[in-house]
Amino acid sequence: MKLYDFDGMFEQKLSEYIKRNPRGYTEKQWEDVIPSMYAKFGDTVIKSIGKTPNQYYAEQNDEELVSGLRAHIKNGVPVSEYLCNAIESRHIEELLLPLLSGSEDEISYALNLIGSCAAALPEYMRLLTASDNEEVRNTCVDYVKDFADEVKEQALENYKHGVQPEYMLEILSRCTARDERVFDLLIKAFRTADENLSMRASYLAAYGDERALPYLMEKIEDEDISYADFQELKFAIEALGGTYDKERDFSSDPYYELIKSHGAIDIDIFKDIK
Numbered sequence: 001m002k003l004y005d006f007d008g009m010f011e012q013k014l015s016e017y018i019k020r021n022p023r024g025y026t027e028k029q030w031e032d033v034i035p036s037m038y039a040k041f042g043d044t045v046i047k048s049i050g051k052t053p054n055q056y057y058a059e060q061n062d063e064e065l066v067s068g069l070r071a072h073i074k075n076g077v078p079v080s081e082y083l084c085n086a087i088e089s090r091h092i093e094e095l096l097l098p099l100l101s102g103s104e105d106e107i108s109y110a111l112n113l114i115g116s117c118a119a120a121l122p123e124y125m126r127l128l129t130a131s132d133n134e135e136v137r138n139t140c141v142d143y144v145k146d147f148a149d150e151v152k153e154q155a156l157e158n159y160k161h162g163v164q165p166e167y168m169l170e171i172l173s174r175c176t177a178r179d180e181r182v183f184d185l186l187i188k189a190f191r192t193a194d195e196n197l198s199m200r201a202s203y204l205a206a207y208g209d210e211r212a213l214p215y216l217m218e219k220i221e222d223e224d225i226s227y228a229d230f231q232e233l234k235f236a237i238e239a240l241g242g243t244y245d246k247e248r249d250f251s252s253d254p255y256y257e258l259i260k261s262h263g264a265i266d267i268d269i270f271k272d273i274k
Contacts, residue, residue: 005077006082073106108136111140118147125140128140128144151171156168169189190203190216191215208239210241220237220244230248230250
């Protein structure tokens with residue numbers, strides 16, 4: 001497959017149009033107009049090629065599309081949305097899996113194109129422990145959470161050995177099949193939490209076992225917790241069917257004061273929704 005910089009071609013056409021129409025749109029209007037112009041360009045015949053960008057990729061087979069993506073990345077030729085859309089329309093996740101073992105750019109494109117996919121779970125779990133890129137790890141954990149029950153045993157084993165424990169807790173908190181090992185682990189992690197108390201409370205809320213309520217109620221009574229932690233604890237309590245209405249004084253909390261100074265304190269936007 002020959003590599004074409006369709007994005008570069010579009011930008012050139014756009015630049016020419018702007019020069020001819022310098023007062024055509026405001027900056028805000030351009031933000032709305034450019035995406036529709038880009039989409040229209042995808043169905044515009046490029047004379048030097050004899051095809052539209054969308055036609056060019058539609059005529060490629062699955063293997064050619066993926067190899068073309070890798071070639072674009074390797075040679076520094078911008079990857080257009082037309083190519084990405086063509087790949088996504090084929091549902092060829094299996095062919096994209098090798099890219100998850102490639103360069104940072106290949107991994108990034110593969111993650112976006114594969115998305116939440118059972119076939120990619122082994123690679124996602126590997127990247128969670130092997131990648132130094134926090135964005136990659138965060139993306140992987142978001143996808144893996146959709147299949148938490150399938151990776152539960154591996155997550156438990158990783159946590160046991162101290163391998164990315166926070167990510168493993170986040171995954172385990174999304175398990176739907178009740179498991180005492182998971183519940184006990186989430187409770188223990190919550191009770192031993194320090195600076196990540198809010199996150200640990202959110203895991204209990206996500207897991208949805210109301211037996212966690214006494215532990216949350218006990219912790220929210222702690223006079224030393226921050227306002228941010230208090231809010232997360234209260235949310236977790238309510239998520240599990242409990243209530244906490246006791247008035248608390250957080251006037252010395254800098255986060256509380258920051259929110260108050262912006263007029264956003266004690267506003268319940270859901271109070272009128274039944």
